[in-house]
Amino acid sequence: DAKTTQPNSMESNEEEPVHLPCNHSTISGTDYIHWYRQLPSQGPEYVIHGLTSNVNNRMASLAIAEDRKSSTLILHRATLRDAAVYYCILRPGISNFGNEKLTFGTGTRLTIIP
């Protein structure tokens, strides 16, 4: 599986935008970029995913570099509830059995400063 690289930790002020980077230089053409986050003492939860184009949903935006070797998760206005570990994961997109499982790295621990 292709690997992702994320900073171990980041801090941001409350109510300011947060940009969480992820490098994935060995990404293949069919890999989807998924982001999950894990709040303290909870299971991971899905945030957003994309393939080539930038994506927006109610939680966040995903900006994907033109060469797809990096991406950035954008939280437009961080709140204290956004303090979590954020995982960037590549998931093969070929529609065959064996590609649904996720490989988690250690993620980025985001601290929000009130």
Add this chain to the structure above:
Amino acid sequence: DAEITQSPRHKITETGRQVTLACHQTWNHNNMFWYRQDLGHGLRLIHYSYGVHDTNKGEVSDGYSVSRSNTEDLPLTLESAASSQTSVYFCASSEQREDDEQFFGPGTRLTVL
């Protein structure tokens, strides 16, 4: 509302005992997964299933087994618990689509003494 539940939420057991952790989902998802998470690490895949009677080994499957007799449940069994299996265990499920998200349970904290 559909959901995924795990039981028990906390368990303490002794080395050598057999332990079964339950996972139940009402999403009617074909895919189900078991992960473990140790302090300072991300989640690691133990076993997974793509449907009834289908089971597959993940990256850390030694000492664990699963069986899938229906769509809703994927119990995880530790045949002979070891202290190295002290961890937080998460169950997840997903649709069988190319890019679908996984839904995670709340976790079971297992301590093996």
